[in-house]
Amino acid sequence: MxxxxxxxxxxxxxxxxxxxxxxxxxxxxxxxxxxVVPVTVPALANWTAEQGSYVYGKSTRLVADSPAERRVADTLAGDLRAAGHGIVPVVGGPARNGDIVIDVQASRGSLGAEGYRLDSGRRLSVTGATETGAFYGTRTVLQLLARGDRVPAGRTVDVPRYKERGVGVCACYIHITLPWLENLVREMAYDKLNQLLVELKVKSDTHPEANTWGYYTKDEIRRLVALGARYHVEIIPEINSPGHMDPWIENRPDLQLTDSDGNKQTARLDVTRQAAFDYYTSLMDEYAQVFTAKSWHMGADEYMLGSDYSKYPQMLQYAREKYGSNATPQDAYVDFINRVQAYAAGKGKRLRIWNDGLTGANTVPVAAGTTVEHWLDVAVKPSRLIAQGYPLMNAAYSLYLIRGGFHSDTGSLYDQSWDPRSFDGEKVASSKGITGAKISLWPDNGRGETENEVAVGLWPALRHIAQATWGDPHPDATYAEFTARGTTVGHAPGWRDLAQLPVAQGAYTFQAGGVSFDAEVSRTADGYAALKTSEGCLEVTGGRLTLNVPLQPGVELDRAACDTSNTLQRWQLEPVAGGYRLVNAITQMAVDVTDDGRLVQYPPDQHTPAVWQLTAH
Known part of the structure; x- marks a missing residue:
């Protein structure tokens, strides 16, 4: 060699x-x-890794046999298509490699009503004891596929810690667009949140005198409720009473509480009058025509805000006549709550109220089983409410986002490992008796921010409450790492970017109804249009103000000095057949043209909005 x-x-x-x-x-x-545990929101509580990976491809099918499994699979197929993963057929078994299998097994009781098991290997299998559990497993599937078509092999069992995981939205004065609410429902489901509590006005057929703007039509609510049902988000309505009733009784002085000086209180319902109770319950019946939720929220907060019971001697008189000489004025208020509770129960619904009216000055207890949403630190602490047997939801003020005001410090809450046991004023030792938690959106300064601006601050808070109510409140070492999860999984399939201007920036002539004007169209930072004419920027101003917003129909548009911070100068150009509707970003009323050529705002169901043709210069 x-x-x-x-x-x-x-x-x-x-x-x-x-x-x-x-x-x-x-x-x-x-x-x-x-x-490495796959990235999801909420984070997976456990992950057992195995060798290999699942590969999603052109031959992938969704395998489902029972009606419940097929409903879950049909929704997933639509979401996969919306997410850019192509058209996936839904078929019956048996499964083959590359398939996604949806399995609902009632015998898997350990998974509970909303938990699921996911197995990743040559195929993906999602198993739930219920249809809802299997659905949540598909949300994880979508998030796992957000980074590509390959999922590491492994398995997880994922079960929520809390039953109620929610968002509260007050669309009670300022109309919030349906596309924005639909985005919210999709995002909530994507993050496994299950309750959307909405305080809003449905346009009434029974009480047309109450139809001040901004209401929703019954068809709009049916559309939203149907979306919620498909995505397993229960949409719970609220008509706040007996306080904050001004959207409903401003034209009904006969139902308004009158003080000892003879002054009518336009926001307070007179709970001592049977007519007031009948009016309120008739509204509940009308809402039942469009809402399918098994709960009813009556609010019951801030009834005596800025006043006290001593100004209303009829309250004490009513309470003593009904409950005896030791009764207090607050007993009349609790009596109204309990009467509403009994009425709701008779319709198969559970009652929900805020906590701040429960100060301990009453001798009549709130009816058993009423869910109390705790938002304000008052004399009766959360631990006492739990001890008294009331289901308690954490709706802490620290979780609020207020237009033009306070915004929840999500980063600080995350760093503190906040969880639903931490109420404002007290942290309880155990989660027993706590139903869950929600974040709340309020329009205290209705023109303080646009919907698009609110959305920017909402999404991190949304993911945080999802994490804190589903699993470990602090899955990552830093808040930056946690927020990176949201970036990784992205928005829910079907989410619409509402900050897109449908026309190019530049000079246009607007023509409709025999009227024309020239305007420079520019995109605002939050995705709306500013319209600058030779006389100034187009703006809504004047008329009756509600929460600092001109919500009176028929108000004429004005031209004012252009101000990029003025949200009333921001407009939506909504594409329709033949042109565009011009809708104010805050009032959500559309521009119409009067017979004498003036530009005025109206709700779109009251006056047919003008269709504007735009000619570029």
Whole structure:
């Protein structure tokens, strides 16, 4: 054997040895990559890694047999298509490699009403004891596919810690657009939130005198409720009473509480009058035509805000006549709550109220089973309410986002490992008796921010409340790492970017109804249009103000000095057949043209909005 050949063999031996050494290192590295818990929101509580991965491809099918499984699969198929994963057929079994299997097994009771098991390997399998549990498993599937078509092999069992995981929205004075609410429902479901509590006005057929703007039509609510049902988000309505009733009784002075000086209180319902109770319950009946939720929220907060019971002697008189000489004025208020509770129960619904009216000054207890949403620190603490047996939801003020005002400090809450046991004023030792938690959106300064601006601050808070109510409130070492989860999974499939201007910026002539004007169209930072004419920027101003917003129909538009901070100068250009509707971003009323050529705002169901043709200069 020559020396060159011996050198070659020695070299081959070294190479073989190196190969033997490197191969295990590569295998370990691959195992370490596979062992990393996949990124989801909420974070998976556990993950058992296995070798290999699931690959989503052109031959993937959704396998579902029972009606419940097919409903889940049909929704997932639509979401996969919306997320850019193509058209996936829904078929019956048996499954083959590459398929996604939806399985509802009532015998899997350990998964509870909303938990699921996910297995990733040659196929993806989602198992729930209920349809809802299987649905939540598909939300995880969508998030796992948000980074590509490959999912690491492994398995998880994922069960929520709290039953109620919610968002509260007050669309009670300022109309919030349906597309914005639909985005919210999709995002909530994507993050496994299950309750949307909405304080809003449905346009009434029974009480047309109450139809001041901004209401929703019954068809709009049916559309929203149907979306909620498909995405397993229960949409719970609220008509706040007996306080904050001004959207309903401003034209009904006969139902308004009158003080000892004879002054009518336009926001307070007179709970001592049977007519007031009958009016309120008739509204409940009308809401039942469009809402399918098994709960009813009556608010019951801030009834005596800025006043006290001593100004209303009829309250004490009513309470003593009904409950005896030891009764207090607050007993009349609790009596109204209990009468509403009994009425709701008779309709198969559970009652919900805020906590601030429960100050302990009453001798009549709130009816058992009433869910109390705790938002304000008052004399009766959360621990006492729990001890009294009331289901308690954490709706702490620290979780609020207020237009033009306070915004929840989500980063600080995350760093504190906030969880639903932490109420404003008290942290209770156990989660027993706590139903969950919600974030709340309020329009205290209705023109303080646009919907698009609110959305920017909402999404991090949304993901935080989802994490804190579903699983470990602090899954990542830092808040920056936690927010990166949201970036990774992105928005829900079907989410619409509402900050897109449908026309190019530039100069246009607007024409409708025999009227024309020239305006420079520019995109505002939050995605609306500013319209600058030779006389100033188009703006809604004047008329009756509600929460600092001109919500009176028929108000004429004005031209004012252009101000980028003035939200009333921001407009939506809504594409319709033949042109565009011009809708104010805050009032949500559309521009119409009067017979004498004036531009005025009206709700779109009261006056057919003008259709504007735009001609570029």
């Amino acid at each position: 020559g020396e060159p050949r011996r050198r070659l063999l020695r070299l081959l031996g070294v190479t073989a040895a190196l190969t033997l050494l490197v191969a295990p290192v590569r295998a370990v590295a691959q195992e370490q990559r596979d062992a």
